[in-house]
Amino acid sequence: xxxxxxxxxxxxxxxxxxxxxxxxxxxxxxxxxxxxxxxxxxxxxxxxxxxxxxxxxxxxxxxxxxxxxxxxxxxxxxxxxxxxxxxxxxxxxxxxxxxxxxxxxxxxxxxxxxxxxxxxxxxxxxxxxxxxxxxxxxxxxxxxxxxxxxxxxxxxxxxxxxxxxxxxxxxxxxxxxxxxxxxxxxxxxxxxxxxxxxxxxxxxxxxxxxxxxxxxxxxxxxxxxxxxxxxxxxxxxxxxxxxxxxxxxxxxxxxxxxxxxxxxxxxxxxxxxxxxxxxxxxxxxxxxxxxxxxxxxxxxxxxxxxxxxxxxxxxxxxxxxxxxxxxxxxxxxxxxxxxxxxxxxxxxxxxxxxxxxxxxxxxxxxxxxxxxxxxxxxxxxxxxxxxxxxxxxxxxxxxxxxxxxxxxxxxxxxxxxxxxxxxxxxxxxxxxxxxxxxxxxxxxxxxxxxxxxxxxxxxxxxxxxxxxxxxxxxxxxxxxxxxxxxxxxxxxxxxxxxxxxxxxxxxxxxxxxxxxxxxxxxxxxxxxxxxxxxxxxxxxxxxxxxxxxxxxxxxxxxxxxxxxxxxxxxxxxxxxxxxxxxxxxxxxxxxxxxxxxxxxxxxxxxxxxxxxxxxxxxxxxxxxxxxxxxxxxxxxxxxxxxxxxxxxxxxxxxxxxxxxxxxxxxxxxxxxxxxxxxxxxxxxxxxxxxxxxxxxxxxxxxxxxxxxxxxxxxxxxxxxxxxxxxxxxxxxxxxxxxxxxxxxxxxxxxxxxxxxxxxxxxxxxxxxxxxxxxxxxxxxxxxxxxxxxxxxxxxxxxxxxxxxxxxxxxxxxxxxxxxxxxxxxxxxxxxxxxxxxxxxxxxxxxxxxxxxxxxxx
Numbered sequence: 001x002x003x004x005x006x007x008x009x010x011x012x013x014x015x016x017x018x019x020x021x022x023x024x025x026x027x028x029x030x031x032x033x034x035x036x037x038x039x040x041x042x043x044x045x046x047x048x049x050x051x052x053x054x055x056x057x058x059x060x061x062x063x064x065x066x067x068x069x070x071x072x073x074x075x076x077x078x079x080x081x082x083x084x085x086x087x088x089x090x091x092x093x094x095x096x097x098x099x100x101x102x103x104x105x106x107x108x109x110x111x112x113x114x115x116x117x118x119x120x121x122x123x124x125x126x127x128x129x130x131x132x133x134x135x136x137x138x139x140x141x142x143x144x145x146x147x148x149x150x151x152x153x154x155x156x157x158x159x160x161x162x163x164x165x166x167x168x169x170x171x172x173x174x175x176x177x178x179x180x181x182x183x184x185x186x187x188x189x190x191x192x193x194x195x196x197x198x199x200x201x202x203x204x205x206x207x208x209x210x211x212x213x214x215x216x217x218x219x220x221x222x223x224x225x226x227x228x229x230x231x232x233x234x235x236x237x238x239x240x241x242x243x244x245x246x247x248x249x250x251x252x253x254x255x256x257x258x259x260x261x262x263x264x265x266x267x268x269x270x271x272x273x274x275x276x277x278x279x280x281x282x283x284x285x286x287x288x289x290x291x292x293x294x295x296x297x298x299x300x301x302x303x304x305x306x307x308x309x310x311x312x313x314x315x316x317x318x319x320x321x322x323x324x325x326x327x328x329x330x331x332x333x334x335x336x337x338x339x340x341x342x343x344x345x346x347x348x349x350x351x352x353x354x355x356x357x358x359x360x361x362x363x364x365x366x367x368x369x370x371x372x373x374x375x376x377x378x379x380x381x382x383x384x385x386x387x388x389x390x391x392x393x394x395x396x397x398x399x400x401x402x403x404x405x406x407x408x409x410x411x412x413x414x415x416x417x418x419x420x421x422x423x424x425x426x427x428x429x430x431x432x433x434x435x436x437x438x439x440x441x442x443x444x445x446x447x448x449x450x451x452x453x454x455x456x457x458x459x460x461x462x463x464x465x466x467x468x469x470x471x472x473x474x475x476x477x478x479x480x481x482x483x484x485x486x487x488x489x490x491x492x493x494x495x496x497x498x499x500x501x502x503x504x505x506x507x508x509x510x511x512x513x514x515x516x517x518x519x520x521x522x523x524x525x526x527x528x529x530x531x532x533x534x535x536x537x538x539x540x541x542x543x544x545x546x547x548x549x550x551x552x553x554x555x556x557x558x559x560x561x562x563x564x565x566x567x568x569x570x571x572x573x574x575x576x577x578x579x580x581x582x583x584x585x586x587x588x589x590x591x592x593x594x595x596x597x598x599x600x601x602x603x604x605x606x607x608x609x610x611x612x613x614x615x616x617x618x619x620x621x622x623x624x625x626x627x628x629x630x631x632x633x634x635x636x637x638x639x640x641x642x643x644x645x646x647x648x649x650x651x652x653x654x655x656x657x658x659x660x661x662x663x664x665x666x667x668x669x670x671x672x673x674x675x676x677x678x679x680x681x682x683x684x685x686x687x688x689x690x691x692x693x694x695x696x697x698x699x700x701x702x703x704x705x706x707x708x709x710x711x712x713x714x715x716x717x718x719x720x721x722x723x724x725x726x727x728x729x730x731x732x733x734x735x736x737x738x739x740x741x742x743x744x745x746x747x748x749x750x751x752x753x754x755x756x757x758x759x760x761x762x763x764x765x766x767x768x769x770x771x772x773x774x775x776x777x778x779x780x781x782x783x784x785x786x787x788x789x790x791x792x793x794x795x796x797x798x799x800x801x802x803x804x805x806x807x808x809x810x811x812x813x814x815x816x817x818x819x820x821x822x823x824x825x826x827x828x829x830x831x832x833x834x835x836x837x838x839x840x841x842x843x844x845x846x847x848x849x850x851x852x853x854x855x856x857x
């Protein structure tokens with residue numbers, strides 16, 4: 001800045017005005033300004049920190065890391081060892097790309113508002129920076145800082161004691177994809193680092209069910225033989241009709257570029273329908289026909305659509321005859337000719353109740369004429385995508401909704417064609433997922449139970465029947481043996497905050513002898529731990545990002561900054577623990593450390609860089625071999641991203657329909673009649689525990705508005721969809737996002753008027769399982785009789801056990817649902833205005849909650 005620049009008038013009129021009207025302090029300020037200008041001195045202080053330009057910063061490509069359904073590119077701009085801002089894909093990083101480059105086949109991988117707020121999460125007040133141990137009562141949230149040696153020694157000694165005292169099921173593995181997810185540093189039920197660590201140690205109770213879509217998983221595997229039943233999202237651009245059944249892609253990303261391709265479909269004349277208790281932002285964006293439906297009744301409406309299609313002979317009979325099993329009598333296997341087939345169930349041949357639109361209207365609250373109209377649209381429009389999303393499957397008997405949707409997809413011939421849709425789980429292109437070794441991947445499913453039944457198991461042990469907890473069958477002497485759970489290990493998961501019936505979990509956790517939480521953030525689950533281990537974030541370790549749900553790309557994740565505080569990667573933590581356990585029990589655990597991490601020695605705890613790179617290089621060689629990638633590892637590191645370009649959109653089951661490749665089911669066909677389910681002789685010996693019909697059926701849930709007795713006591717059906725501003729509970733503590741959206745319960749205007757509730761009023765929502773306090777949002781965009789409370793809010797309990805933050809899982813039930821579906825949306829509740837205290841979140845307190853973790857108790 002030079003003298004002439006400072007002296008030149010910027011706005012002469014403004015300066016003249018100041019000269020004639022200012023006095024006192026203003027005159028003094030002007031005098032100082034003139035003196036500064038006349039001497040040529042530069043200003044030495046600013047009222048704000050200067051905003052660095054890109055040429056002053058180091059730029060590094062990385063990605064998001066949470067399990068939101070996409071994982072897209074982030075570009076970290078750092079000064080020294082501090083990330084000062086984040087941007088996203090702009091087209092220039094891929095091979096042959098330039099600024100702004102994007103095609104329909106190769107889209108940019110732009111991060112959403114959650115990903116762009118990652119810097120606030122990285123440097124949040126709730127960041128866990130040091131090992132800590134509990135000094136107060138469990139759940140009280142009082143901890144003191146300890147060394148890594150003390151923390152790991154305590155854990156190792158207790159692990160040996162638990163295994164020796166209670167046997168090989170004493171430690172419950174509750175890892176998931178919250179904080180650690182890459183090809184090397186992975187928290188996951190099946191492929192995760194904790195799973196392998198506890199399995200090799202020989203003491204692990206696992207969880208076999210996925211809360212988001214377990215009923216859907218059952219449906220896809222039963223019907224198609226795989227969960228990879230999804231098209232890549234560019235296929236949506238070729239649809240002529242898209243039915244968003246319980247799906248709000250404006251909030252929940254299933255591939256990240258979903259909205260882009262659906263917008264292309266809209267521009268090309270596609271029609272949109274939304275079947276949902278809410279008029280969502282997606283319905284608004286696509287000017288969709290909104291069909292409000294009572295929660296948990298989706299299978300009944302789909303059955304009525306099938307009835308209309310059958311009686312009007314609108315089904316694709318040629319497709320049915322060639323590719324399907326059990327749609328009608330003619331497609332039943334010879335050995336099952338006397339069994340119930342789908343068409344006869346729909347027509348009422350067996351039970352005397354035709355599943356007509358009028359029958360369904362009484363159940364689901366949708367007019368019979370609207371059911372007929374939608375069925376006619378779907379049957380006559382080709383190609384049409386019935387996107388049966390996960391949310392309606394998160395209820396009692398949720399698998400029946402997805403199986404019913406699959407039956408309609410099949411009977412209309414919309415499977416395996418461009419613009420159609422077979423999606424249940426909807427996973428598309430398959431990524432190479434794991435970089436670390438499988439040489440002793442032992443005990444993975446040993447003593448595996450349904451995730452949200454652990455509290456029931458702990459509270460009732462040993463008087464527990466295997467079907468009560470979804471005990472996985474085994475072919476050895478431990479089959480049917482109830483796990484004696486005495487410890488929980490949370491790894492990259494906030495499951496204590498996220499599983500059903502939290503009050504039951506609170507009762508159970510008080511009975512445990514050890515609770516460990518390994519995470520990068522102090523979460524509500526961490527408050528209930530005995531030992532907290534600080535895990536380095538994905539900005540602080542070397543890895544590669546995978547597309548989670550859809551997307552055909554890999555993103556390099558360098559170590560952008562050094563780990564904050566004393567954070568270590570999860571792989572470092574488990575490797576060091578393996579060596580310590582080996583030292584404590586050399587006879588049984590000889591070589592444990594080296595076997596767990598073959599490329600490392602014990603120095604890995606202090607320096608992971610060369611080892612991590614070696615694993616990733618080997619993984620990249622597999623990618624080159626298996627997937628035809630020609631880019632070298634060094635070029636991949638330099639560019640930061642590799643995007644696969646397909647000759648045509650990826651369509652699930654295209655080869656089955658076009659080339660006659662068998663489906664991966666026992667019959668090689670789309671099994672609307674499940675040959676596996678039809679031949680189960682003893683349901684108690686399966687992980688499901690209870691009978692599941694061989695064909696899709698409407699089954700009345702254990703809690704819904706049609707149950708007049710229960711609805712008289714609790715007259716609202718509560719649903720808890722995913723919010724736009726969080727990924728489950730991740731990002732709940734980010735002020736930027738909380739300033740934009742708040743946790744609130746949505747209520748229909750008609751119901752609110754009757755109860756005297758206005759927008760902004762604090763209300764309590766309750767049932768026999770718990771009570772939460774939250775502000776109300778009154779709207780016409782919600783079906784009467786329905787409450788909407790988004791999942792994932794960080795619980796905040798008062799001294800009476802009331803959650804002041806509005807976490808709906810104080811109201812949900814952990815009752816078993818056949819096929820493993822989580823009943824998050826099977827909830828009856830009541831609502832009223834209240835004087836109870838509402839606490840909107842930890843970040844809104846005058847002092848950050850994390851201060852309690854900095855004290856020396």
